[in-house]
Amino acid sequence: MADYDLPDECLYTEHDEWVRMEMDGARLVVGITDYAQQELGDIVYVELPSVAEEVRDGQPFGVIESVKAVSDLYSPATGTVVAVNEVLADRPELVNEDCYGEGWLVAIEGVDAEVLDSLMDANAYRKYVASRAE
Amino acid sequence: MRPGANVTSGLAYEEPLIFELSRPGRVGYSLPASDVPAVDPAEVLGADHVRSDDPVLPELSEVDVVRHFTRLSTWNAAVDLGLYPLGSCTMKYNPRVNEKLARLPGFAGGHPLQPAALSQGFLELMVELENQLAEVSGMDRVSLQPAAGAQGELAGIMMIRAYHEQRGEHRSVVLVPDSAHGTNPASAALNSYDVETIPSGDDGILHPDAVSRAMTPEVAGIMLTNPNTLGLFEEHVARICEIVHAKGGLVYGDGANLNALMGIARPGDLGIDVMHFNLHKTFSTPHGGGGPGSGPVGVKNLLAPFLPVPMVRRLADSEGGGFGLDYEFPHSIGRLHGNFGNVGMFVRAFAYLRSLGPNGLRRCSEMAVLNANYLLARLRDVYHVAYDRPVMHECVLSDRNLEPTGITTMDVAKRLIDYGYHPPTIYFPLIVHGAIMIEPTESESLEGLDRFVETLRAIEREAREEPQLVRDAPHRTPHSRLDETRAARHPVLRWQPD
Amino acid sequence: MSDRDRYIPHTPDEVAHMLETIGAKSIDALFEPIPDELRLDRPLDLPAALSEQELTAELTALAARNANTDSHDWFLGAGTYAHFSPSAVDALIQRGEFLTAYTPYQAEISQGTLQAVFEWQTMMASLTGTEVANASMYDGASATAEAALMAMRLTRRSRVVLSAGLHPHYAEVVKSYLGGLDAVIEVAGLGEDGRSADLAGAIDEQTACLVVQRPNFFGCVEDLAGAAEAAHASGALLVVVVTESLSLALLPPPGALGADIVCGEAQSFGVPMSFGGPHVGFLATDQKRVRQMPGRLAGETVDSHGKRGFVLTLSTREQHIRRERATSNICTNQGLCLLTATIYLSLLGRVGLRRLAELNLAKAEYAKGRIRETPGLGLRYAAPTFNEFVVTVPDSAGRALERALAEGCVGGLDLAPHAPDLGPALLVCTTELASRDAIDRLVGALGAGAP
Incomplete structure (x- = not known):
């Protein structure tokens, strides 16, 4: 199995998104994992929600596309979008180049912290990815 | 290195965009002198209603234009140049006589709204073609109106919806096998149906129990392709139709692969209620670089009231005889095309049917199936076969055996180009990883198939011995591999002057 | 082999060789995946094959029964237009x-x-x-x-x-x-x-x-x-x-x-x-x-x-x-x-397409002028037009079209099925194919129904 960059400070979802807490957990920043970006290949387009839009736990909030594939983006929690990465409209390649940094997708606030208990840590997610490769 | 010498080096032209060739002052047209007084458009239309900018059109002589498009043509692969084994596309020979006949002034120069009395030859041709397609397929009625297979599917699903609605039933789900063409779920969605995917069995075909499990009262119908996209005959089709019918559902047949069955078996006899034909596949009308197609839809009598209008029919003597238009379909799904459909394709398909007759049609299917099985027999020791069973008109290989070399289906496809072949359909059906889907059609001769086999075997050797050669292919085309990522990230969809 | 397999290259020897390679006894054996009861047990009931010569004769005869832009002067548009193509x-x-x-x-x-x-x-x-x-x-x-x-x-x-x-x-x-x-x-x-x-x-x-x-x-x-x-x-x-x-x-x-x-x-x-x-x-x-x-x-x-x-x-x-x-x-x-x-657009080009459009406009304005001055005929709408317009006729659209046909003209579209409120009216189109002489004949025929 290929080696994936899975930072310890992130939590992970079964839909291959990462979640990072900021502002003492008041804000969640969301992106797709190194595994997801490698699987998709060259990202050509990212469709994101608008600021102030409500997103729901487990529901699609956007779409990410490579040349030959389309994938829904699922929200890790219920809350309100407070920021979206506008740069991706012109530079979708940032998701490939720096998925945990400049390639972030959205920031969400107003989240019930308990939701995070159901997410995976880096180790659990690594096992989860490996289990799907079998 | 060059099996069978299918290609040699030739003239390869560079050619810019037509706008870049433009030279102000050149003309490529000749208008007749006007025999009526000239008018000032601003006076007639009002100054606000006259275009003030120049559209982006070139100024060129006729010679320039003829050379430009002739040069562009040399960059295309085509059936007229050689084997074009795109699976599920039936790239058979397109007879030249069909082109000539479709251009007769009485066909090409007729207008869709001219009175029926002035169109009797055309209307008779439509009725005859409908009848012949009905006989080939075992359906009761045929409408020629849909402009392509996908529009035929749309018509079919619309009729299924109208049928249930007329019975006061509101069903919400359409079943689609996992091996289906993408147009199937897209057509269902255009009718607000939810799509439920049915898995194929380990043997690559649908099994009655899988359909039975999914067949709830919510299901409006199932969309089958037979032979399916693996080239396999759906052996349980009759049982599957019974299961669907027993629960009040209907069966849609995707006719993309009808070329395997002509004179052998008829969809209507298998239990299909509604299907489309692809005149541009089975009935030899040219693909034209992406159309025009033609996708007539055939139905059993229970769906006839829902057919699109207008229909054409032979009039009784009491009605004056001859042929006329028929709008008397009170439950019709309506009109799908501005006129009658892609009429020029009707002329070509009719000419094809008349050229072949019943025996010739059957022979097409027999030789198409013979060719596919021959390829499979000669390639299965080298390429992995997804479902190694007797096939119908096409076979599906994969790149699994090449895995140690790192060479993929895409690489094989691109390397085939160097040897002068259009690649097969690749990465479809989705259920076969790295699928290579080959449909030779009946048009290909034995020596042509042998040359293709030798080429595919040579590429497999190259994959092991010179993988970089394969990975960088094609080498002999005017363009090497094109950057699709760049095209999608920063779309440039028109030329603009500097 | 008969000439009717001209689109299929296989000779009997080649078929035999291919079946042997596959390991099938016969062509019929290739269709074994299709259960017997699902096979068609008779030949398709279609007319026998034609040679290319016979086919050409048959379709030429069918085509000859259709009016077209070669056989008639053309004034019918309504979404499909008769233009010249280089x-x-x-x-x-x-x-x-x-x-x-x-x-x-x-x-x-x-x-x-x-x-x-x-x-x-x-x-x-x-x-x-x-x-x-x-x-x-x-x-x-x-x-x-x-x-x-x-x-x-x-x-x-x-x-x-x-x-x-x-x-x-x-x-x-x-x-x-x-x-x-x-x-x-x-x-x-x-x-x-x-x-x-x-x-x-x-x-x-x-x-x-x-x-x-x-x-x-x-x-x-x-x-x-x-x-x-x-x-x-x-x-x-x-x-x-x-x-x-x-x-x-x-x-x-x-x-x-x-x-x-x-x-x-x-x-x-x-x-x-x-x-x-x-x-x-x-x-x-x-x-x-x-x-x-x-x-x-x-x-x-x-x-x-x-x-x-x-x-x-x-x-x-x-x-x-x-x-x-x-x-x-x-x-x-x-x-x-x-x-x-x-x-087509490359040949007509920037200048030619505009000139052609102006020619269509001029033909329509000429025809409209002739209609205005013909008793019994009228132009239904005052808005500017390009190459197509609505003509009111004195008697019935059907009879007007018959008179036009007698003059060798497919005279336009009877609007009754589409706009019944208009009364007897035709949608008439004049492209570059409409000669002045043909326009004159059409207008004369349409107006001949006036009392």
Whole structure:
């Protein structure tokens, strides 16, 4: 199995998104994992929600596309979008180049912290990815 | 290195965009002198209603234009140049006589709204073609109106919806096998149906129990392709139709692969209620670089009231005889095309049917199936076969055996180009990883198939011995591999002057 | 072997050799996967095969029973137009490399088709005054339906308002396409001068789009700027439909007047009438809406050596990838017809297309002048027209058309089935094919019914 960059400070979802807490957990920043970006290949387009839009736990909030594939983006929690990465409209390649940094997708606030208990840590997610490769 | 010498080096032209060739002052047209007084458009239309900018059109002589498009043509692969084994596309020979006949002034120069009395030859041709397609397929009625297979599917699903609605039933789900063409779920969605995917069995075909499990009262119908996209005959089709019918559902047949069955078996006899034909596949009308197609839809009598209008029919003597238009379909799904459909394709398909007759049609299917099985027999020791069973008109290989070399289906496809072949359909059906889907059609001769086999075997050797050669292919085309990522990230969809 | 297998190369010896390689006893054995009870147990009941000579005779006889632009003077338009096409157009599209190629999925060996599509997109975007035109739709009617669907996706609204001047067949196709969705279709009124009226009153906050045809079905040139204002005031999109695409050479581009989507039929650009198909629908819009656009698109890129080339792009919108969530189910479109139009537009060019449009206008103005001065005939609408207009006749449209036919003219469209309120009226079209002499004969015949 290929080696994936899975930072310890992130939590992970079964839909291959990462979640990072900021502002003492008041804000969640969301992106797709190194595994997801490698699987998709060259990202050509990212469709994101608008600021102030409500997103729901487990529901699609956007779409990410490579040349030959389309994938829904699922929200890790219920809350309100407070920021979206506008740069991706012109530079979708940032998701490939720096998925945990400049390639972030959205920031969400107003989240019930308990939701995070159901997410995976880096180790659990690594096992989860490996289990799907079998 | 060059099996069978299918290609040699030739003239390869560079050619810019037509706008870049433009030279102000050149003309490529000749208008007749006007025999009526000239008018000032601003006076007639009002100054606000006259275009003030120049559209982006070139100024060129006729010679320039003829050379430009002739040069562009040399960059295309085509059936007229050689084997074009795109699976599920039936790239058979397109007879030249069909082109000539479709251009007769009485066909090409007729207008869709001219009175029926002035169109009797055309209307008779439509009725005859409908009848012949009905006989080939075992359906009761045929409408020629849909402009392509996908529009035929749309018509079919619309009729299924109208049928249930007329019975006061509101069903919400359409079943689609996992091996289906993408147009199937897209057509269902255009009718607000939810799509439920049915898995194929380990043997690559649908099994009655899988359909039975999914067949709830919510299901409006199932969309089958037979032979399916693996080239396999759906052996349980009759049982599957019974299961669907027993629960009040209907069966849609995707006719993309009808070329395997002509004179052998008829969809209507298998239990299909509604299907489309692809005149541009089975009935030899040219693909034209992406159309025009033609996708007539055939139905059993229970769906006839829902057919699109207008229909054409032979009039009784009491009605004056001859042929006329028929709008008397009170439950019709309506009109799908501005006129009658892609009429020029009707002329070509009719000419094809008349050229072949019943025996010739059957022979097409027999030789198409013979060719596919021959390829499979000669390639299965080298390429992995997804479902190694007797096939119908096409076979599906994969790149699994090449895995140690790192060479993929895409690489094989691109390397085939160097040897002068259009690649097969690749990465479809989705259920076969790295699928290579080959449909030779009946048009290909034995020596042509042998040359293709030798080429595919040579590429497999190259994959092991010179993988970089394969990975960088094609080498002999005017363009090497094109950057699709760049095209999608920063779309440039028109030329603009500097 | 009989000559009737001329499309199939196999000799009996070759068939035998191939069966042996496969390990099958007979051709019949190849069909073993088909259960016996499902096989057809008789030959197909079709007429016997014809030789090429017999076939040619049979179809020539059928064709001879159809009136056409060679046999009659032609004044019938209404969405399908009789224009002259230079010989080079048909010669070029019969190049086997264009004619017998598939959709250009394999870009390296489809550059001819792809570059031509890119040239078409450029020409149509420019003619319509938009930024992006797709690689064609089936026809103008289905392009209009797809434009309405696209507007519904973009606005997330479900009401569609059609101008009463929209071609009636287009309106029917829109209704069929939207019939399976939760959509409401309404028709706005037609004013006394033949143009759409009270559009603002027909549009509300639930309206996804207003669909206006220019010139409209009755030949009248609509006020698009006014329509755009009415649509945009309620957040609706303006869809402009063009059935006589030659008018785009003379009338201001719809995109410049506020159209959000421009669609219609480009048959006038060198594509034979052919009883209504194959023709070539188009759909154009601005770059910001391209993700919701149906149909194929060719885009510019470079190859691995940095050389310019073209590929099909933004394919994730399409059915073969997005399946049930695609922007449309369209797959095969009208490739060879868009090539026809592209070659035609290249030959006519910037200057020629404008001159041809002016010639069409002059013929129509001459005919309208003759009609005005003929007792019993009248021009129904006062709005300006391009090459088509409504003529009121003294007795009945049917009898007027019969008189025209006796003079060798297919005289226009009887409007009774489409606009019964008009009284006896014809839609008459004069393209460059209509000679002054033929126009005079037509007008004389139509007016001969006056008391």
